Amino acid sequence: MVFSLFNYWVVIVLMMAGFYTVIASGNLVKKIVGLNIFQTSVFIMYISVGKVIGGTAPIVAANTELYSNPLPHVLILTAIVVGVATTALGLSLIMRIRQAYGTVEESEILDISTREDEAG
Amino acid sequence: MLSMTAIAVVRLRSLFGVVMLFGIYSLLSALIFVVLDAIDVAFTEAAVGAGVSTVFMLATLVSTGREEKPSRYSPLLPLGVVVVTGAALVWGTLDMPHFGDPGNPVHVHVADRYVQVSPTEVGIPNMVTSVLASYRGYDTMGEVIVIFTALVGVLSLLTIRGHVTVPRHRTTGPDSRPYPVLQVMAMLLIPFILVFALYVQFHGDFGPGGGFQAGVIFASAIILYALTFGLNDAVALVPVWLIRVLAAAGVLIYGGTGVVSMLRGANYLDYDVLAHDPVHGQHYGILIIELGVGITVATVMIGIFFAFVSRAEGSR
Structure with a gap:
């Protein structure tokens, strides 16, 4: 069964897309978006691991015996909300960086800080 | 896609x-x-x-x-790193358990107990809620504290300056309602969003939902209000001190529930002793801590939004 591993491959494609954005992009806001994509790929991995074929959502219902695993759902549910909180913290750091340097491009920030170091 | x-x-x-x-x-x-x-x-x-x-x-x-701005470096090196890492990971998946098989390692340890016993032991149909609030209550409390800390961090980086500037759309005569269509639509929608948030909050034991979702939905109603009526009106509705107090109060409710169960002679966050019947106790405990979660999440989201918007308006 080739397709029984398909979920992992989708996760890897997403994860690498996020990874590429983080290391290749110089813009700090886009780096945060890349981190978020990376994060979502981990979410999808957990949830897909918890799925049982033929199972239903883990809420007790009549005539149902097989449920998907509730544990990954719990972990990811809280992780999503924590993720948005940490994203907000990152974005507010970016706002302060913009205030201090006038730019959010990594290379320009490096230039400015090297110049400041040389000056004094 | x-x-x-x-x-x-x-x-x-x-x-x-x-x-x-x-x-x-x-x-x-x-x-x-x-x-x-x-x-x-x-x-x-x-x-x-x-x-x-x-x-x-x-x-x-x-x-x-x-x-x-376009990057000054060539994208080839990062692309190469990414492709190599991805290939290594794909190679690793060949040993992973297959999708959807009930015999997979994740399904054989604690999950069985959650699925089999939790409906009778905790007494609520939504297993996700019972695992979240009861079996893994410590974990969830940690998450709530992380969210609270994020609010503290954002507020120490950016200050909320909602009440400093004069409300723009009140001072000018003919432009007193700058976006009438949006404002009327928002006025129609906001009550329903708030009611829905409360439903999600208190119905989370039986259907999908709970404190995290309800908090975010509640916050989105306030954010919609702030977007259409301006930050000043929204800060007048939900003052900054209220956000600070409520965000801390949510964490306190959660932690306090644990202390109460300890005072009643059980372990921290063990709700069995909150009522005469353990199942009822579990039910009360989950309801109370979900309320704490909801309050904290909602106020943290609103607070972060206010901080961002007042910074953005200040930079113009």
């Missing part, structure tokens, strides 16, 4: 477009979660990813500019 959207996000240089696509991406991943039976998770992702985090990113773009 999800991968395609992700790659478009990577390629696009206009940051406004990136953020919008990211919202679509979140909505698509919420759909995938529904297909994979994770209804609670899909609920959260749709509210958080497609709603609140998109708004946060847009608020950041207002003060940081909308275009990305």
Whole structure:
């Protein structure tokens, strides 16, 4: 069964897309978006691991015996909300960086800080 | 489709477009979660990813500019690193358990007990809620504290300056209602969003929902109000001191519940002793701590949004 591993491959494609954005992009806001994509790929991995074929959502219902695993759902549910909180913290750091340097491009920030170091 | 959207996000240089696509991406991943039976998770992702985090990113773009400059380095090196890492990971998946098999390692340890025993032991049908609030109550408390800490961090980096500037649309005569269509629509929608948030909050034991989702939905109603009526009116509605007090109060309710159960002679966050009957005790405990979670999440989201918008308005 080739397709029984398909979920992992989708996760890897997403994860690498996020990874590429983080290391290749110089813009700090886009780096945060890349981190978020990376994060979502981990979410999808957990949830897909918890799925049982033929199972239903883990809420007790009549005539149902097989449920998907509730544990990954719990972990990811809280992780999503924590993720948005940490994203907000990152974005507010970016706002302060913009205030201090006038730019959010990594290379320009490096230039400015090297110049400041040389000056004094 | 999800991968395609992700790659478009990577390629696009206009940051406004990136953020919008990211919202679509979140909505698509919420759909995938529904297909994979994770209804609670899909609920959260749709509210958080497609709603609140998109708004946060847009608020950041207002003060940081909308275009990305081309990088001075060649993209080939990072691309190579990514391809090699990806190939190694794909090779690793060949040993992974197959999709959807009930005999997979994740399903054989504690999950069995959650599925078999939790409906009678905790007494509520939604297993996700009972695992979240009861079996893994410590874990969830940690998460709530992390969220609270994020609010503290954001507020120490950016200050909320809502009440300093004079409300713009009140001072000028004919422009007193700058966006009448939007404001009327928002006035119609906001009560329903608030009622829905309360439903999600208190019905989380039986159906999908709970404190995390309800908090985000509640916050999105206030954020909608702030977007259409201006930050000053929203800060007048939900003052900053109230946000600080309530965000801390939510964490206190959660932790206090644990202390109460300890005072009654059980372990920390063991709700069995909160009522005469253990199942009732579990029910009360879950209801109370979900309330704490909801209060903290809602006020943290509102507080972060206010901080972002007042910064963005100040930078203009």
